Amino acid sequence: MVKDLLKGSKIALTSFKDSHLPSLEKWYNDIYFLRNFDMIPAFPRSAKELNVTLKNLFESQDKFMFAINSVKDDEIVGITGFENILWNNGTATIYIGIGEKDHRGCGIGSEALYLTMEFGFEELNLHRIQLTVISYNKPAIKLYEKLGFKKEGTYRQFIYRDGNRYDMYLYGILRSEWEATIKK
Template sequence: MKNLLLGENIRLSSIKEKDIDIIMEWFDDYEFLTYFDILPAIPQIKDQVNDTLDYFIKPQNRVIFAIRHNETKDIIGITGFDDIQWNNGTATLFVGIGDKTHTGKGFGREALRMLINFGFYELNLHRIQLNVIAYNERAIRLYESLGFVREGAYREFVNRGGRRTDLYLYGLLENEWSFE
């Protein structure tokens, strides 16, 4: 049986105590925050980062993974599902490569492929969705290349730097996905 959380270059694992300081650096990086979330890009202190991680770890409707490089075992990003609706078999996906030395190398794609496989074949999801800010063109190309379909837009939903930007809704159904 294939390990759904182990890829060629990365693996998905739990977040360790030693990872918190690294994650805190990402959540203190304005550029990372402007692409990662629709919330105001306010750098966070350690207690706020811990609260965010606790938000994902405790309830039963969220899953969070560390993205680790296979060779170094270092955390390079985070990914997971939020708003899991078990009765409907739906979840909202998120991903962020926080270590800038590892962006643009395909690790986000690999992490998403593993996460989607995990969602459909381990969590028995029927639908995986995501939201992406319209200016995040690189992420949009990635999501569309994986088969996500743009299903709508929340017009002028995000306010960044005094400029209004749309927020796109994408979805992927289990029967549209090919397990690898």
């Protein structure tokens, strides 16, 4: 039997629709979201700029992006996907961001990241999935470790924010570790 690879009990990973763009624009104007989602300066972006970024992403051969949609009301609540896919090595960098504040901390991120990892290992046939996270993003670190990611390194004093330097951590998970986790 074939399973519904991109659907969980709370969310479904889908393609982007034009109707998602206003939500994406709202998140890319939310400094809190941007400072946890990315390492680059938290610079607001317009719908027009985001549309160009999305077009480039969809034409790429080394990136995948999904909309995280609530099953309950089919509302977009976040984004997830892969970048820097090295097909010959079977490696990729995963990312996730829950843009809607009222959907943070209620298990949606966990389910979305699990489904993204499942897609990476079972559909893309990846061997290794990695990510980076800023040391102050404690909820994300807890989530990554819960799903089996192992801390592999520290980029010391990598991020400069609000007059302080923060470490950035490298986490990774191998297919064999993923398989051992899902068999429990």
